[in-house]
Amino acid sequence: MTKASSSGQKATGRYVTRSSVSDAPRTTARATTTGEFTVALPSKSVQALNPRKSGVRAVMQVLSERIAESRESGRATGFWVDVDPNGQPRVRAEQAGAATPAEPPADNDDLEAALAAARERGRLRAAEILSGQEMLSAEAFAELLGVSRVTINAKRQKHEVLGLDGAKRGFRFPAWQVDENGKPFAALPQLFERLGDSPWTVYRFLIQRHPELEGASGLDALRRGRTEEVLDAAESVAAGAFG
Incomplete structure (x- = not known):
């Protein structure tokens, strides 16, 4: 230099x-x-x-x-x-002085149509996920944990359990968030702290595989007792998203 x-x-x-x-x-x-x-x-x-x-x-x-x-x-x-x-x-x-090619301006109507189509695909995908057999209603999830529906809703609001908003179907609770002792994973509140308040973000983190976990999903790593590694991976994911 x-x-x-x-x-x-x-x-x-x-x-x-x-x-x-x-x-x-x-x-x-x-x-x-x-x-x-x-x-x-x-x-x-x-x-x-x-x-x-x-x-x-x-x-x-x-x-x-x-x-x-x-x-x-x-x-x-x-x-x-x-x-x-x-x-x-x-x-x-890049070649010095090379101009960055400008994208052609999008027609407003075409843009709105594309956004609407994307929202519809997202809605359909969410509906597909929420209709899965592992997704329980508040009543069924309360029965699984042996508590009342009121308790489940309180835990959801405190991020102690993972509840996904299904709009017409109401909240759905993945049955797999319960550990071998019949309790929701204790790391859930900390995952929300690291990843933000969106339950869908926490859901995606848990079902996706991560290189920080040697290719395991967040859910599999929690099941194997790798809680600290999972929390570190969540922090890394959050840093990558907002860095």
Whole structure:
């Protein structure tokens, strides 16, 4: 990486990676005559990057060029980084000054029709899920737990049980949220804390497989007692969604 000095000559630059004591990513830029740029990263990141310094240097070089280009042109620009099977990053850059092709304006009527169709597909899919045999009414779920319907509704509002709003059918409660002791999974309130108030979001997290859980679903991991790993995975999913 090079950095132009005030005299017009180029000063040799360095890109340095260092392990952060707190294991939290942070960056520190130093305006020195050597042009050193230090980045403190988690130790795992440093271990992954150090053997590939040339590739990382190339990425940083293109990044600096794109930052300068965007500032001068006043428009967004970017580039792609491919990682080969050996873990070596390779840059695929946009051509400088290349204009981003504009999408043709959508007709308002066509857009509304597309949105309406998407909503209808979502409604039909939700109805299909809620009609499954594992989906219990409030009365049936209360009977399964040996409590009253009033108690079930109170638990639903406190996120102690998972209840999906079926509109015409009322709330439906997945029978599989009950553990081997006949109790709802104790982690449910914490999942809501991490994923938000939407029961459908928690439902999707539980039935989908996650790389953070070695390909297991949230539900399977809970059944195997991997509660902390499940909560960490939920936090990771939430960070990815809103990061």
